[in-house]
Amino acid sequence: MILTVTLNVALDVTYETPVVEWGGSNRVGAVRRRAGGKGVNVARVAAALGREVVATGLIGGDTGELIRADLDAAGLRHSFHGVRAESRRTVTVVEEHGAATVFNEGGPEVAAGEWAGFLAHFRSLLPATSVVVLSGSMPPGVPPDAYAVLAEASDMPVILDADGAALGLGVAGRPTLVKPNAEELARATGEPSPVEGALALRAQGAGAVLVSLGHEGMLAITPDGNWRAVPPGLETGNPTGAGDAAVAAVASGLADRASWPELLRHAVALSAAAVRAPVAGDFDGPAYARLLSEIVVHPL
Numbered sequence: 001m002i003l004t005v006t007l008n009v010a011l012d013v014t015y016e017t018p019v020v021e022w023g024g025s026n027r028v029g030a031v032r033r034r035a036g037g038k039g040v041n042v043a044r045v046a047a048a049l050g051r052e053v054v055a056t057g058l059i060g061g062d063t064g065e066l067i068r069a070d071l072d073a074a075g076l077r078h079s080f081h082g083v084r085a086e087s088r089r090t091v092t093v094v095e096e097h098g099a100a101t102v103f104n105e106g107g108p109e110v111a112a113g114e115w116a117g118f119l120a121h122f123r124s125l126l127p128a129t130s131v132v133v134l135s136g137s138m139p140p141g142v143p144p145d146a147y148a149v150l151a152e153a154s155d156m157p158v159i160l161d162a163d164g165a166a167l168g169l170g171v172a173g174r175p176t177l178v179k180p181n182a183e184e185l186a187r188a189t190g191e192p193s194p195v196e197g198a199l200a201l202r203a204q205g206a207g208a209v210l211v212s213l214g215h216e217g218m219l220a221i222t223p224d225g226n227w228r229a230v231p232p233g234l235e236t237g238n239p240t241g242a243g244d245a246a247v248a249a250v251a252s253g254l255a256d257r258a259s260w261p262e263l264l265r266h267a268v269a270l271s272a273a274a275v276r277a278p279v280a281g282d283f284d285g286p287a288y289a290r291l292l293s294e295i296v297v298h299p300l
């Protein structure tokens with residue numbers, strides 16, 4: 001089973017509007033609300049790929065109840081650890097020309113005892129787990145090295161998708177793979193070149209590094225070689241959640257012991273297919289199938 005960890009689960013609200021008038025009054029078209037947070041999106045996509053998945057993390061308050069109800073309605077298995085404070089919301093505004101503006105609330109204040117309770121809960125889920133996914137921001141109160149602690153506790157492949165200190169400190173837990181985008185990688189390492197940045201993260205403890213280059217594809221810098229995958233063209237839609245779809249592909253690939261080039265091909269195809277879906281956590285199935293044959297993977 002793939003275990004996704006979302007420490008900062010969210011009720012994701014997506015607004016569609018022709019164009020945002022900043023400082024003005026905007027009328028919203030379609031409104032979508034669903035359980036989110038990066039790990040929840042990974043769980044949704046992996047489940048849609050036919051994987052056995054459990055979503056865990058921290059959850060609280062009335063928003064937490066809405067999130068649980070939405071996961072139940074989607075038939076997604078979950079086992080969250082309750083906290084007293086209220087889980088957050090996020091708002092994504094998608095404009096007609098394809099720009100997506102994301103507002104992420106900080107999340108609930110987590111008490112030390114609640115974090116200790118989660119650690120015990122996480123450990124209890126590990127015996128049935130084949131791949132662990134650690135994704136997204138951490139709410140206040142969670143120790144900054146939380147991802148390193150969770151990765152160290154896991155005796156199976158671990159994927160880390162985080163930004164800032166969560167990424168910088170998390171690599172010390174020696175995750176099997178980290179998946180930053182080019183900006184996150186540059187911020188974490190101070191290296192403007194994605195290849196140099198990825199090598200720096202490997203030197204700090206990451207087993208392999210998958211760098212997302214937006215519509216220019218992805219790089220895989222691994223112990224067995226380095227590759228680049230290039231998609232056929234630019235997909236337009238909502239890019240929110242595209243990285244999570246890539247992580248779902250990587251989790252599936254690691255579970256199957258797929259080769260790095262194959263894993264990279266699936267990550268790029270699924271990520272591009274996710275851009276074509278209106279909300280994070282979904283992907284366009286026919287586009288995924290088509291893109292798999294169109295993506296070019298070459299060694300660096």
Ligand SMILES: O=P(O)(O)OC[C@@]1(O)O[C@H](CO)[C@@H](O)[C@@H]1O
Pocket residue numbers: 008010012036037038041090102104135136137138240241242243244280
């Ligand atoms: O605050 P985080 O955890 O970094 O990001 C949260 C978030 O914006 O990322 C997802 C898309 O990747 C959204 O579904 C989600 O709510």
